[in-house]
Amino acid sequence: MLKEIKALFLKELKLEWRQRYGFSGILLYLAATVFLIYISLIEMKPELWMTMFWIIMLFTAVSAVAKSFIQESRGRFLYYYTIASPRAVILSKLFYNASMMIVIGTIGLLIYSLMNESPVEQGGYFFLVVILGCSSFAFSFTMMSAIAAKANQNVALMAILSLPFILPILLLLIKLSQFALLKHIEHFPVQDLLLLLLLNIIMIALAIVLFPYLWRE
Amino acid sequence: MNLAKQSWWKVVCVVLMLITIIGGLLIPVPELDILHQSIRNLFYHVPMWFGMTLMLLLSVVYSIRYLITNSLRDDVISSSSVKVALLYGCLGLVTGMQWARTTWGAWWVNDPKLMGAAVGLLLYLAYFVLRGSIDDLDRRAKVAAVTNVMFYAIFVPAIFIVPRLTDSLHPGNGGNPAFSSYDLDNTMRLIFYPAVLGWTLLAAWIMTLVARARMMELQISGGGSILSPRDSILDSEIGARHNPIRDASRPQTLTPKP
Numbered sequence: 001m002l003k004e005i006k007a008l009f010l011k012e013l014k015l016e017w018r019q020r021y022g023f024s025g026i027l028l029y030l031a032a033t034v035f036l037i038y039i040s041l042i043e044m045k046p047e048l049w050m051t052m053f054w055i056i057m058l059f060t061a062v063s064a065v066a067k068s069f070i071q072e073s074r075g076r077f078l079y080y081y082t083i084a085s086p087r088a089v090i091l092s093k094l095f096y097n098a099s100m101m102i103v104i105g106t107i108g109l110l111i112y113s114l115m116n117e118s119p120v121e122q123g124g125y126f127f128l129v130v131i132l133g134c135s136s137f138a139f140s141f142t143m144m145s146a147i148a149a150k151a152n153q154n155v156a157l158m159a160i161l162s163l164p165f166i167l168p169i170l171l172l173l174i175k176l177s178q179f180a181l182l183k184h185i186e187h188f189p190v191q192d193l194l195l196l197l198l199l200n201i202i203m204i205a206l207a208i209v210l211f212p213y214l215w216r217e
Numbered sequence: 218m219n220l221a222k223q224s225w226w227k228v229v230c231v232v233l234m235l236i237t238i239i240g241g242l243l244i245p246v247p248e249l250d251i252l253h254q255s256i257r258n259l260f261y262h263v264p265m266w267f268g269m270t271l272m273l274l275l276s277v278v279y280s281i282r283y284l285i286t287n288s289l290r291d292d293v294i295s296s297s298s299v300k301v302a303l304l305y306g307c308l309g310l311v312t313g314m315q316w317a318r319t320t321w322g323a324w325w326v327n328d329p330k331l332m333g334a335a336v337g338l339l340l341y342l343a344y345f346v347l348r349g350s351i352d353d354l355d356r357r358a359k360v361a362a363v364t365n366v367m368f369y370a371i372f373v374p375a376i377f378i379v380p381r382l383t384d385s386l387h388p389g390n391g392g393n394p395a396f397s398s399y400d401l402d403n404t405m406r407l408i409f410y411p412a413v414l415g416w417t418l419l420a421a422w423i424m425t426l427v428a429r430a431r432m433m434e435l436q437i438s439g440g441g442s443i444l445s446p447r448d449s450i451l452d453s454e455i456g457a458r459h460n461p462i463r464d465a466s467r468p469q470t471l472t473p474k475p
Contacts (some may be wrong), residue, residue, distance in 0.1 A: 002288060022250070062310065131430045140371075143367060146366055147347070147360055147363060149369075150351075150359075151347055151360055152350060152351065157347065160272075160343055161343050163343075164340040164343050165340065165343075165367070165368065167375070168374060169371075199371075203370075206370055210366060210367065213359060213362070213363055214359070215286050216359075
């Protein structure tokens with residue numbers, strides 16, 4: 001099965017590379033949103049900086065991951081069905097979207113820090129939170145995209161489904177990010193980080209268990 | 218279900234609800250600083266959350282059952298439970314807001330438990346939007362079952378863990394001087410336990426009524442056997458089953474029991 005996952009992952013990568021307008025579109029969206037936030041606010045308090053960053057990442061993630069299942073036609077789905085196990089399909093999509101989101105997150109962080117002065121003191125910690133956060137966005141939106149693809153391929157539906165789903169994770173991320181603004185962290189939020197990691201693992205596990213049921217059509 | 222048609226537990230429910238309503242308003246309650254008489258809301262607000270979480274648990278159990286049996290009956294029970302859970306969620310939010318208004322002075326405050334409750338309501342309203350967008354009954358049931366399991370998996374952390382992360386105005390969290398709901402006066406306990414049981418039985422009763430109505434609707438429109446368990450006999454399934462190359466090279470995947 002690892003071979004299948006690797007093959008599908010490379011397939012996704014090749015497809016994305018051949019039609020680069022997808023990825024560039026997301027980066028453009030990101031840059032435009034960052035610019036909009038800069039223009040409307042100019043000066044930002046640190047908490048506002050953090051919150052705005054996560055909201056921008058949230059909407060970018062919805063756009064980026066939405067097309068992962070919805071762009072595939074029914075014929076292609078049948079083809080995948082005959083050549084690969086559903087677990088391989090979903091795992092490859094999950095990891096592809098997670099890597100894409102981490103790249104987008106890093107680029108987003110760079111652009112955002114360029115335009116708006118970054119109040120982040122604990123850079124390494126914040127980068128860890130960004131990686132975990134972007135991957136959690138990717139995992140949850142991939143699954144929601146798979147569900148919405150079964151429900152008449154409606155992109156708007158995917159956004160409607162994913163926003164309440166991501167709210168608890170977003171709350172956790174914003175709370176974790178506040179620690180990055182402090183010059184000196186008294187007690188490291190190990191429990192919360194573990195909780196985030198656990199939520200990521202739960203989402204992967206659920207996707208692996210539930211996707212084969214969605215796949216059977 | 219035969220249990221749904223019996224009336225003994227419904228009589229118990231009515232008696233308990235009468236005890237709750239009458240006793241709840243009449244018994245003497247301890248005087249506490251911020252709460253005064255509004256502490257009586259305990260009998261009406263807290264059982265709402267018990268009812269809601271129990272109904273959601275029931276709906277998840279029946280969703281998983283649906284994934285195994287592919288019987289629309291399980292799907293109907295699952296969606297009826299979510300409907301009742303939403304009803305109780307709204308009632309809980311309204312009673313909570315009323316209580317908040319009288320004790321804290323505002324209808325809505327920045328508090329994680331309220332956030333968790335709002336997330337729960339939003340999640341399951343999204344569940345109904347999803348259900349409404351699919352026309353085919355079997356596909357709707359399957360997608361709804363998968364979605365229900367996923368939403369429950371995020372709902373449980375949202376309700377129980379996230380509120381503990383931050384300080385909260387809620388009684389029992391964040392070092393509040395007010396009472397903790399696990400620290401009841403004996404007279405209040407006398408009404409509280411019947412209240413929880415009564416409200417939960419009421420939730421189950423409403424759920425059985427909604428489910429039975431829906432099942433009858435389905436049987437009238439779809440014929441007698443629409444609710445029975447079935448194999449998933451779909452074309453792509455049959456075609457794929459006869460592909461020896463694929464079957465030989467592919468590892469086993471999850472299959473529903475026939």
